[in-house]
Amino acid sequence: MQDIIFVINPHSGTKSGKILEQFKELAPEIDYFISNTLKEFDAFVNTNAEKYRVLIICGGDGTINTTLKYLIKYPKLKLAVLPNGSGNGFARELGFNGNIQELLDSILRDGTEMVDVLKVNDELSCNMLGLGFDSYVANEFDKMPARGLKTYVVCTIQALFKYKPIQAKVTVDGSVIEGKYHMINIANTRQFGNNALIAPQAIYNDGLFDLVLIKKIPFYVVPSFVVRLFLGKLKNSKYVQFVKANSLVIDSNSETYHVDGEPKALTETLNVEILKQIEVVKTKL
Numbered sequence: 001m002q003d004i005i006f007v008i009n010p011h012s013g014t015k016s017g018k019i020l021e022q023f024k025e026l027a028p029e030i031d032y033f034i035s036n037t038l039k040e041f042d043a044f045v046n047t048n049a050e051k052y053r054v055l056i057i058c059g060g061d062g063t064i065n066t067t068l069k070y071l072i073k074y075p076k077l078k079l080a081v082l083p084n085g086s087g088n089g090f091a092r093e094l095g096f097n098g099n100i101q102e103l104l105d106s107i108l109r110d111g112t113e114m115v116d117v118l119k120v121n122d123e124l125s126c127n128m129l130g131l132g133f134d135s136y137v138a139n140e141f142d143k144m145p146a147r148g149l150k151t152y153v154v155c156t157i158q159a160l161f162k163y164k165p166i167q168a169k170v171t172v173d174g175s176v177i178e179g180k181y182h183m184i185n186i187a188n189t190r191q192f193g194n195n196a197l198i199a200p201q202a203i204y205n206d207g208l209f210d211l212v213l214i215k216k217i218p219f220y221v222v223p224s225f226v227v228r229l230f231l232g233k234l235k236n237s238k239y240v241q242f243v244k245a246n247s248l249v250i251d252s253n254s255e256t257y258h259v260d261g262e263p264k265a266l267t268e269t270l271n272v273e274i275l276k277q278i279e280v281v282k283t284k285l
């Protein structure tokens, strides 16, 4: 337990204080660090990374995203997750269920699995990036004073009335796909979070990502689309096209995009490729 570090993002989710207390009670011998700012986190990891074998991240997909560059720089460091975000897509896919004792047991078993990391211009991603509707929602969510699932649902419903589809040109495997889209996703794992399975066939360690192109959906189709999304049945929808690839280029008039749920302004062409793999604690027996 000496070589494990627990890092908690106090800005993620809605119950980080309570989780930290529970963690300290169950594992008093494990070092912990409260990551108040990215600057403090950077200084802490760069000073201490060599001391540790496992980095437990307590936060959402956005927090996990901020650790990727360190996991690549210090490959002896393995990632484990105590989910505390609004969607927790990555944690759900890798089987991190939020139970502290089960997490510690998984770490002690010492099994690991590799996970692909994508490079998106100068950023990294391990779960999902997207343009269009979901980046619009991520941007609106970012402006809200409260976080959590409830706020996310409110932002999504409001966006259904305000959002306009985007124009995009995607160059993938020498072909050009061009059109008007409700949203475009590049999925390393199957889900956005909250078990919304946008790319049901995505495999996080196959050296490929799934490009998911969603055409403009008529308003009356939205309810059945949402049902298919949560059932993992989008493959049969005529509004959705899937392509597996390991690199692509996107030009779009979307003003925003998101990387693992973190909204960004879109001002240039996006170049996406599979970069490397990181080692993640295996939760399944």
Ligand SMILES: Nc1ncnc2c1ncn2[C@@H]1O[C@H](COP(=O)(O)OP(=O)(O)OP(=O)(O)O)[C@@H](O)[C@H]1O
Pocket: 009, 011, 012, 013, 035, 036, 037, 038, 041, 059, 060, 061, 062, 063, 064, 066, 084, 085, 086, 087, 088, 089, 147, 148, 193, 260, 261, 262
């Ligand atoms: N390592 C870090 N240290 C400090 N702050 C961070 C760190 N990583 C991310 N943040 C900030 O904390 C905010 C919330 O983090 P995160 O995205 O993980 O939680 P969430 O939005 O509640 O969950 P989810 O991404 O699952 O929807 C981010 O938008 C970012 O501004």
